[in-house]
Amino acid sequence: MQVSHSPRAMSVSFDEPNLIASAGLAPIMDLARTAGLRELADSWLSVPTDKGANAGLKIAALVAGMAAGADSIDDMAVLRHGGMKRLFSSCYAPSTLGSFLRAFTFGHVRQLDAVASRFLGNLAKQAPLLRGPGAEGFVFVDIDDTIIEVHGYQKQGSGYGYSGVRGLNALLAIASTKDTAPVILAQRLRKGAANSARGATRLVADSLATLGRVHAGSPVLCRFDSAYYGHAPVSAALAGGAEVSVTVRMNPAVKRAIAGIEETQWRTIDYTDAVFDETTDTWISKAEVAETPFTAFSSRKKNEHVCGRMVL
Structure with a gap:
């Protein structure tokens, strides 16, 4: 006979008929x-x-x-x-x-x-989600994905992606300014093993269209990491009237551009917080930066080239 039993599951209900548990x-x-x-x-x-x-x-x-x-x-x-x-x-x-x-x-x-x-x-008509009238500066639109961990093999669409965690992959477009909290403009739930850039082109176009409803008139800067460095996402952002900041992948064209930077063009900057380098066992508090003109996607047709500047 087992005297003490541990319940496998427990639920709690709020049964006061004149009150609600979630006041807000x-x-x-x-x-x-x-x-x-x-x-x-x-x-x-x-x-x-x-x-x-x-x-x-x-x-x-x-x-x-x-x-x-x-x-x-x-x-x-x-x-x-x-x-x-x-x-x-x-x-x-x-x-x-x-x-x-x-x-x-x-x-x-x-x-x-x-x-x-x-x-x-x-909602934006009820309250300024991104900024009040007369505010200046860019509205930033960040495109990135995240892994939502799940448990169980029967979860539809779950899989192992780049993080090595079994889950689903969510692609997000988030708008923000230097003065306001982030606002989710668009989202897409994908299979866990989905490539980061899958569906990004459509999401960029959708998010910029939504931003036009939420807050029109301010300059927009779309920011991508190297997973979204491709002609389709970048051109979608430019077609939507935004400027683009994207991390480029190291390829022969990028290496040639870096090699062409003269020593006098590099400038020293100081970090606000030093970084410890385990390889050299030292603290790093300075770095050198430079910029140079760069034409992205130069292997495509000439009218599909994107000219800008590369900051290193």
């Missing part, structure tokens, strides 16, 4: 209502069969659940705790929301992208 949820969802989240989802989403009915209400419920801390379908039960039923006109069961999401195809994901882009534009 009401103003968040009121802001979502003012920005037209439900109406946008009803207009743009076309999920078939009864699973796609009332798309606006279901999208609003999913947003509310995530704002309240839900990170799985089962966690959406948080919307049925306490006084939530008095706060929301429709409290869907987690299984209903799960069936709704499982009916999505990639086309519906693109429809949801359209909802998110327009919703962000409406």
